[in-house]
Amino acid sequence: MAEHRLKPLTPLGHDRPETVSIGPVTLTEVVDQALASLAARQGREEEVAQKAKAAGIPLPAAARAEPGTPYGAFWLSEQSWMVEAPYASHEDIRAILLPLFGDAASITEQTDAWVRFDVSGSDLSAMFERLCNVDLRAAPDNLATRTVIEHMGCYLVRRARDRLSVFGARSSAAALWHALETAAHSAY
Template sequence: MVSLQALTALGARGAAVVEIGPLRITERTDLALASVAARRGRRAELAAAAEAAGVPLPDAARHQAGAPYSAFWTAPEMWFVEAPFGSHELIADQLKAALGDAASVTEQTDAWVVFDLAAADLAPVLERLCNVDFRAVPKGYATRTVMEHLGIYLVKLDQGAVRLYGPRSSAQSLLHALEGAAVSTG
């Protein structure tokens, strides 16, 4: 009989935690992720359903934390919604039930690797990797950018905390880039 075991995006059984100087990189395997897009002409209906279900739909370039759902804007009338994996493993199904046919919902959990970065000052690391002026953008800022050759989403959780969403298939490459930038900032 086959015994299957889930592996993280980095190919391990448990989440990776890497510390380089003051920087801590934590792989987040405890999050479920889905994309939500308003169907044409149904934005108001989606907003009402989302409010009733406790699903935030933040404005452009913004992230909004909540419980159990948090979300960030990805494109006009589109968001990524996340929740704890333990209670929302079937997040897409749960969101479809809550939002009805006013939204198109797709499962995204296994398509992305999620890294949380924490340090007193993240700007030196991030300015080596992408074109986001981390010091200038406000808490709750969310954007799509490029790190190395990878398209990623960056969410500023706080001055000393950022969450990165990168393609799962390039998880090791993204981690390597983060480690290299951390080492080079000394």
């Protein structure tokens, strides 16, 4: 990691990430995460798939997420994914990914574009049915979908039956956190 004299703030504007438990659920602000979008260039789809496989980067199917170490990924749109990796080892994630794909893919740093809140606990659907139209009861455990929560466009990435990540625009982190807290209090 580069040595420099600037001190980062969390998306909620503090030195340390927030966490809170409400009823059976725990909300956590996750900062140890680097993100980059990866989009295959036209006609290079096969090549991107091979290079991703060689680099250990999963490229999940539509509306799905796939975990991995160090790389996980979730689907954004046709031939485009969000690649996840630990921030500590992949702070400049784009610079790390670029040489792996050359000019076969377009790669864009997305780390600080998003805030990630993890929500874990039993019966998450009771909370999320008050937030968005995703049917968590019927959804698979590796769902990844864009949705709207209180006017905010978000990605919902399910990690397990009882755990999911909500990605929202970093600038509205406080509004999204408030929406999640309010729904949890309402549901439990």
